[in-house]
Amino acid sequence: MMTPKAVALVLSLLAITGAQANINADQVADVVWNYFTQLGSNAQETVDQLQQSEITKQLNALLRDNLQAVHTYADELKEQLIPFATNVHARLAADSEKLKEQIRQEVQQLRARIVPHADEVHQQINKNIQELQARLAPYAEELHAQVNRNAAELRKQLEPLAQELQAKVQENIGSLRASLSPYADELQQQVNQKVEDIKGQLTPYADDLKAKVDQTMADLQSSLSPYTQDVQAQLDRQLEVLSFQMKKSAEELRARLLEGTEELRLKLSPLAQELREKLQEDTAGLRESLTPFVEGLSGKIDQQIEEFRQTVGPYGENFNKLLVQKVEEMRQKLEPYAGEVEDHMSFLEKDVRDRFTSFFNTVKESGN
Structure with missing residues (x-):
């Protein structure tokens, strides 16, 4: 224990x-x-x-x-x-x-402070929501477009390998094993390299989105401050945890993008291993074993790439909806007849993370 x-x-x-x-x-x-x-x-x-x-x-x-x-x-x-x-x-x-x-x-x-200005506050937050949607929309569209480009590039990169493999199978059986062996390694290398390229192209979106979160929080604070002058600390506290939740969602988006690209690698890599295993089979049945595998290789590659495109492409739109939902929840929380507040765990988590991060940095600095 x-x-x-x-x-x-x-x-x-x-x-x-x-x-x-x-x-x-x-x-x-x-x-x-x-x-x-x-x-x-x-x-x-x-x-x-x-x-x-x-x-x-x-x-x-x-x-x-x-x-x-x-x-x-x-x-x-x-x-x-x-x-x-x-x-x-x-x-x-x-x-x-x-x-x-x-x-x-x-x-x-x-x-209580906002009640006399409820309509104006409601309008201000709705305006912020609309501005947030406008800021985030291009990122979602670009992320979707980037995923489509990545899928197309990966297809373009792997398709010639599959076609060349199919042509090689028709060569003399004596040289078949030797001529095909390099293709298994090449396929694996191409998959690994392209997956790393995709990661490098997709994950920076999370950092850009965090900057948009900061801008949205600054705008919210500016637009609501005139109505909350004597309770500014309470407003700031609400905005701090809202920012924390949104940035945490951005980190989760980064993790999901990395997970999605790594899953693509895991689905494509077995194709290279399967080719290696078939090349170890007896020479007598080598062509018969390889022919259906190689003929279906392009289809298998296309299927995995399309699944990646369909799965990862909508992540941007889903993230945008989540952030807008967070601001909408804050608006509802400030309504005069809203129910009890149940998000204190977010405040507690933020406090724990801040304390641990501060301590972590202090220990590292003392070790330098």
């Missing part, structure tokens, strides 16, 4: 090795947040359930992969981060209900 101290030590080891391995503050914060939220009330049965959970396995795997690099720092890290991690856990448990009540009161104050 992973005790709070054990979890803290793992996290501390991960934090100090962030500069030496492919681990960053956001990745560690994901593990921390997921662990503590699933741990919940820290009831014994919940702890027992987590003993074999994916989070525990992930922490152990990250520690194992970095054990050699962090071994020297273990004693120092125990002193630095065990209190930090255990305090985070205690804070989550203690602050959740308190924060929920605080947010409820803040929103009530905002509503």
Whole structure:
């Protein structure tokens, strides 16, 4: 069982090795947040359930992969981060209900201040929503177009290989195996290279979208400030968590784009492996075995590329709808007769991530 101290030590080891391995503050914060939220009330049965959970396995795997690099720092890290991690856990448990009540009161104050100007505020937020839609639309269209271009380029790159393979099968059986062997490696190399190219072309959209989020938040603050002068802090707090939610969605979009392109690699790579395996078969049946495979290769490639295009292409439109929905939810929350506020967990998550990121950066700076 992973005790709070054990979890803290793992996290501390991960934090100090962030500069030496492919681990960053956001990745560690994901593990921390997921662990503590699933741990919940820290009831014994919940702890027992987590003993074999994916989070525990992930922490152990990250520690194992970095054990050699962090071994020297273990004693120092125990002193630095065990209190930090255990305090985070205690804070989550203690602050959740308190924060929920605080947010409820803040929103009530905002509503009371806004009521005399409800129509103007409603119009201002709707205007911001329209401007957000206008800002995001070109990105969704460009992302869709880029996915289509990537699919077309990948088809263009792989199709000649499939056609040349089909022609080679008709050659003399004695030279068949030797003449086809390089094509398996070439197919794999082309798939790997193009997938990396696609990643490089698609993932920058997330950074551009974050900039649009910042612009939208600044516009919202500017347009609503005249109506919330004496409750500006409450408005700023709402906008901060709205920005956090939107940027988190942008990171999720980046992750989905990477996942989609990597899935394309995983679906295309077996075609190269299947060709290698067929080339190992007995010479007598080699042509008979290869002919249907090579004839169907183009179709298989097209199918996987089309699935990629159909799946990844709409991500931009879906992301835009999600961001607009977040602003709409804020508008509804500020309506005079809106229901109770239930998004305090977003405030809590933002606070935990900010604290962990700050601590992570401090540890890295002290190690320089």
